């Protein structure tokens with residue numbers, strides 16, 4: 491484009507209306523040639539990679555985040571700290587083994603050793619007696635149950651001995667697979683859930699009053715109940731409610747112009763690529779964080795708070811400003827922002843017609 495502009499200037503094309511039309515024609519020709527080239531490139535995955543590797547930097551930060559995440563995963567796995575994400579994933583896999591029908595007596599043999607190593611290191615790092623956090627309690631209970639029922643196998647037996655050395659005396663395991671009580675009706679009726687979903691609308695105008703952190707925490711209690719791949723929950727809600735900070739952060743994305751100044755609080759939802767050792771899972775941070783965010787937003791609505799999702803454009807100037815503001819590491823990706831506050835009764839919301847279910851679904 492710059493080349494065309496320079497060429498037009500050199501030829502004096504920018505001066506007269508007829509020559510401006512000529513420039514428009516030239517632009518359109520270049521544009522159509524560009525799309526023809528892109529169409530050709532898009533037919534081959536190799537050529538597409540070459541294009542994004544050599545000619546376009548659009549995915550540069552994402553590529554770096556995925557690689558940096560893999561490196562951090564390995565570093566944490568090797569370090570004394572160990573990877574909480576490795577532990578969460580493996581405990582989840584063991585729980586799945588425990589609920590299998592029929593249940594095998596020997597399973598998880600190929601990874602239970604690593605799991606116990608990871609558990610022991612995290613337990614030691616937490617407070618020395620292995621009861622540091624709800625995650626470790628869950629891991630302890632599941633491993634204890636597993637070793638009770640698992641049959642004999644060299645890997646399992648060696649892990650069992652190590653686990654028993656780590657845990658001196660185990661109580662009755664509570665955080666283990668269970669039968670849900672299905673005799674009671676669900677606590678929320680369909681019509682109430684539908685009414686809550688229909689009531690929620692993106693709120694862009696807020697009352698200028700502080701949002702109680704207890705209410706945000708209550709909404710987060712709902713958010714963390716969301717499903718996530720292998721129960722890793724690879725996200726973090728960075729919440730800001732200091733006016734100056736909120737104003738600065740809310741102004742970084744593109745979609746907040748004209749109303750970002752009135753946000754009482756804002757959450758930046760950050761995904762952690764360090765939860766994964768493999769590129770195949772690179773999209774999971776977006777899925778898991780979005781599922782948790784939706785629960786968060788509905789819960790905010792249920793406690794009287796309004797919210798608005800804010801798009802996060804993957805554009806270098808925005809990325810680097812947010813990185814500096816939040817001190818993000820290379821594997822941390824901003825997923826989106828969520829403005830939070832008490833809705834201003836005088837502020838309107840768009841009608842936002844939803845699609846019919848017929849248009850979004852098909853059976854078989």
Ligand SMILES: Cc1cc2nc3c(=O)[nH]c(=O)nc-3n(C[C@H](O)[C@H](O)[C@H](O)COP(=O)(O)O)c2cc1C
Nearest residue numbers: 690691692744745746798799800801802826839842
């Ligand atoms: C991922 C995502 C990004 C969004 N980004 C913006 C944004 O940058 N600015 C904005 O005003 N609204 C934004 N929204 C809100 C949408 O415009 C809104 O959800 C949509 O128009 C439907 O309206 P409703 O939320 O009131 O049902 C975003 C919503 C989502 C889910």
